[in-house]
Amino acid sequence: MSESAKRNLFSILAGIGTGLFMSIAVLYMMIISFFDIASISYWITAAACCAIPFCLTFLRQKGWNVxxxxxxxxxxxxxxxxxxxxxxxxSGSAASSYPSFWLQVLSASGLAHGLSLVCVCISEAVHHHLNK
Known part of the structure; x- marks a missing residue:
């Protein structure tokens, strides 16, 4: 296996592993805010969701694909x-109690993770522009 393939494989595994941590943190914060997009605590969650992926930037020193x-x-x-x-x-008895909960979770999670993705893409574009 070539060196770049190993680095990419380790980058994927690091992303999946840290994604588990991110999901626990984001779910905990979203549960506290009741998945309500209009609440201040949700926007703190969205800001944290945008910041957590930047914890991996130290991997750039090792040559990994951050x-x-x-x-x-x-x-x-x-x-x-x-x-x-x-x-x-x-799930069972909860199905009748929360008919719109699925959409609420998807919209809250989609917005927070979408903002995170936009921040990461902008950061990567700026990084490539500065390091030409």
């Missing part, structure tokens, strides 16, 4: 929060 790791981190976190929303919405 952008790939950050993308995998965001995708992993979004998928886990979507699975959580589906599980809570469609």
């Amino acid at each position: 952008f790939l790791a950050q993308i995998m981190m965001i995708l992993t976190s979004f998928i886990i929060t979507a699975i959580y929303g589906g599980y809570v919405t469609y």
Whole structure:
């Protein structure tokens, strides 16, 4: 296996592993704000969701693909929060109590992770522009 393939594989694995941590942190904060996009605590959650992927920038010193790791981190976190929303919405007795909960979780999670993705893409574009 070539050296760049190893670095990309490790970047993907680092992104998936840190995405698990990100999903736990984001879900905890979103549960506290009741997935309400209009609340201040949700916007603090969205800001944290935008900041967490930047914890991986130290991997750039090791030659890893930080952008790939950050993308995998965001995708992993979004998928886990979507699975959580589906599980809570469609599990047994809770299904009748929360008919619109699935949409609320998806919209809150999608917005927070979408903002995070935009921040990461802008940061990567600026990084490439400055390091030409």
